[in-house]
Amino acid sequence: MNEEIDGGVETAAPVWAAFADLMSVLLGAFVLILVAVLGVQLQLSTRLEEAIKQQQKETARRKTLEQALAGPLASGRVTLVNGRIGISGNVLFALNSDQLQPQGRDVLKSLAAPLTAYLGSHEQILMVSGFADDQQVREGNRRFADNWELSAKRALTVMRALIDAGVPASSVFAAAFGSEQPVSSNADDEGRAKNRRVEISAVPRPSNAAVKPGE
Numbered sequence: 001m002n003e004e005i006d007g008g009v010e011t012a013a014p015v016w017a018a019f020a021d022l023m024s025v026l027l028g029a030f031v032l033i034l035v036a037v038l039g040v041q042l043q044l045s046t047r048l049e050e051a052i053k054q055q056q057k058e059t060a061r062r063k064t065l066e067q068a069l070a071g072p073l074a075s076g077r078v079t080l081v082n083g084r085i086g087i088s089g090n091v092l093f094a095l096n097s098d099q100l101q102p103q104g105r106d107v108l109k110s111l112a113a114p115l116t117a118y119l120g121s122h123e124q125i126l127m128v129s130g131f132a133d134d135q136q137v138r139e140g141n142r143r144f145a146d147n148w149e150l151s152a153k154r155a156l157t158v159m160r161a162l163i164d165a166g167v168p169a170s171s172v173f174a175a176a177f178g179s180e181q182p183v184s185s186n187a188d189d190e191g192r193a194k195n196r197r198v199e200i201s202a203v204p205r206p207s208n209a210a211v212k213p214g215e
Contacts, residue, residue: 061122065202068114077107085111089131089154089196096137096144098153100161108158111200112165119171124202126172128162130155131199133192134179152176158198171205 062083069085072078079086092104100108115126130151137144144150155174163169184191 061202064122065118068118069111071114072107072110075107075110077103078111083201085200087158087198087200088193089198090193092158092198093154096150098143098150098157100157105161108161109165112162112167115162115200116167116171118202119168122202123205125170125205126162126167127175127201127203128155128159128172129175129177129199129201130158131177131181131183131195131197132179133195134182134186135192146178148176148178151178154198158200162200 062080065083066073066080069078069080073080077087077091087104087107091107092100094101119126130153132147132151134147137146137150144153152174155176159172159174162172179186179195182191182195183197184194186192186195
């Protein structure tokens with residue numbers, strides 16, 4: 001009889017040992033999963049905080065720029081949308097021309113001083129972007145091959161005018177977008193007039209770190 005009882009105990013012991021091992025493995029796996037989840041939550045929380053700080057910084061930057069340009073904005077000849085200063089092409093140039101009109105030069109002179117002051121307190125540089133509508137350059141106008149060249153020449157003209165008005169040459173560059181970035185429909189004259197424009201945007205200044213030969 002005792003031999004039968006002893007035999008039953010010996011048979012049950014390995015089962016409980018295996019169950020204990022299994023529970024240990026499951027507990028370890030649960031702890032690893034918990035640690036991983038907490039790690040992901042920490043990363044997400046850190047990224048969210050960084051995004052909020054960046055958004056607050058961007059909002060403050062735009063507010064500072066808006067305050068600096070209060071005078072030109074009040075004139076109604078320039079706009080400020082999402083940090084981009086917009087100037088109608090009709091204000092700056094005659095149709096199919098890259099020669100500044102007197103009123104366009106006056107507008108750029110009014111922007112030069114506040115933009116220079118703004119750049120003095122921010123590590124940024126001005127990008128002057130030229131845009132065109134989708135109409136081909138007028139036939140017989142041999143000054144421009146296409147809208148790309150017209151928008152490029154206009155951006156360069158505005159850039160040089162800003163430099164002449166006092167903006168440091170090292171703090172401004174030109175870019176051309178042709179007709180590829182419309183802000184309105186090109187289906188009518190009003191829409192095309194809105195697309196013929198120049199925008200001035202403050203963008204991060206490129207790093208001055210020297211590049212080693214061969215890199």
